[in-house]
Amino acid sequence: MGQVILVNKKDTAVGAEEKMKAHLQGKLHRAFSVILFNKKGEVLIQKRAKSKYHSPGLWTNTCCSHPKPGEDLKEAATRRLKEEMGISCNLKKVFNFIYRAKLGSLTEHEFDHVFLGRFDGKPKPSKKEVEDWQWIKLADLGTDIKKNPQKYTPWFRIIFKKIKKEIKI
Numbered sequence: 001m002g003q004v005i006l007v008n009k010k011d012t013a014v015g016a017e018e019k020m021k022a023h024l025q026g027k028l029h030r031a032f033s034v035i036l037f038n039k040k041g042e043v044l045i046q047k048r049a050k051s052k053y054h055s056p057g058l059w060t061n062t063c064c065s066h067p068k069p070g071e072d073l074k075e076a077a078t079r080r081l082k083e084e085m086g087i088s089c090n091l092k093k094v095f096n097f098i099y100r101a102k103l104g105s106l107t108e109h110e111f112d113h114v115f116l117g118r119f120d121g122k123p124k125p126s127k128k129e130v131e132d133w134q135w136i137k138l139a140d141l142g143t144d145i146k147k148n149p150q151k152y153t154p155w156f157r158i159i160f161k162k163i164k165k166e167i168k169i
Contacts, residue, residue, distance in 0.1 A: 004016065005030040005069055028109045032077045033113070034063045035117075035159065037117075042136055043136055043141060044062045046061075047130065055153045060152065060156040083129075084126055085126075086124030087123050090117060094116050101155065142160065145157060
């Protein structure tokens with residue numbers, strides 16, 4: 001399953017841990033989330049595959065993962081976007097945040113770096129990672145998150161609030 005980079009609250013690396021063990025123990029680790037917009041201002045969201053080890057079948061941002069130990073954060077985000085969604089585009093880091101969410105027996109405790117990009121094509125998602133995808137207007141997404149929060153990952157709900165407040169799109 002690979003390793004994640006353990007960090008302190010200032011995002012300084014303090015070690016590495018096997019990914020599942022870090023999630024079972026709720027250790028703070030580095031992560032990234034990618035959100036793509038098209039020229040219409042719509043956001044590309046994905047529904048996580050049912051085979052995912054946590055949050056299966058939930059809607060979330062375009063792509064998310066963890067950099068490998070020694071891997072540059074932006075390169076990791078670019079690599080994972082290609083692996084997960086079949087997309088290559090320029091990404092720009094816009095903010096980061098720390099969150100903790102209990103997901104069954106696992107705990108997501110992440111220092112999450114959020115990247116934005118622009119893409120106007122059709123994704124070619126990996127079937128083992130992504131069950132479905134859609135372009136959606138921010139207003140419609142906000143309405144649905146408010147009405148059906150259980151359909152969305154906890155980190156994406158946080159990111160969505162921050163995007164509305166912090167980013168001019």
